[in-house]
Amino acid sequence: xxxxxxxxxxxxxxxxxxxxxxxxxxxxxxxxxxxxxxxxxxxxxxxxxxxxxxxxxxxxxxxxxxxxxxxxxxxxxxxxxxxx
Numbered sequence: 190x191x192x193x194x195x196x197x198x199x200x201x202x203x204x205x206x207x208x209x210x211x212x213x214x215x216x217x218x219x220x221x222x223x224x225x226x227x228x229x230x231x232x233x234x235x236x237x238x239x240x241x242x243x244x245x246x247x248x249x250x251x252x253x254x255x256x257x258x259x260x261x262x263x264x265x266x267x268x269x270x271x272x273x
Contacts, residue, residue, distance in 0.1 A: 196246065198222060201230045203246075222250035248272050 194205045201216030214232045222228030228248040236242055244263040252258060261268040 196228075196230065196248075198228055203230075222248060225251050227251065 194203060196203045198218075198221055201218045203216060214234045216230050216232050219229040219231060220226055228246075228250050230246045232242075232244040234242045242264075244261070246259065246261040246263075248257050248259045250257055256271040256273055259268075259270055259272050
């Protein structure tokens with residue numbers, strides 16, 4: 190709780206924070222986000238036992254104001270909060 194992270198909307202590079210476990214995997218941008226759409230970024234990997242792993246981050250860029258709500262799924266945990 191109350192941890193911070195940053196994400197670059199152009200490259201999807203994420204720095205810091207508790208969201209997701211696939212830090213070493215390259216991120217993929219599904220949607221860059223703008224005044225009408227959410228930023229959606231995901232990370233995909235394979236576990237040692239062959240299962241697929243997925244982390245997803247969505248930032249609602251279209252919400253008015255400086256603070257934007259986000260929702261993330263990482264390692265079976267759901268995170269929510271506000272981006273500044």
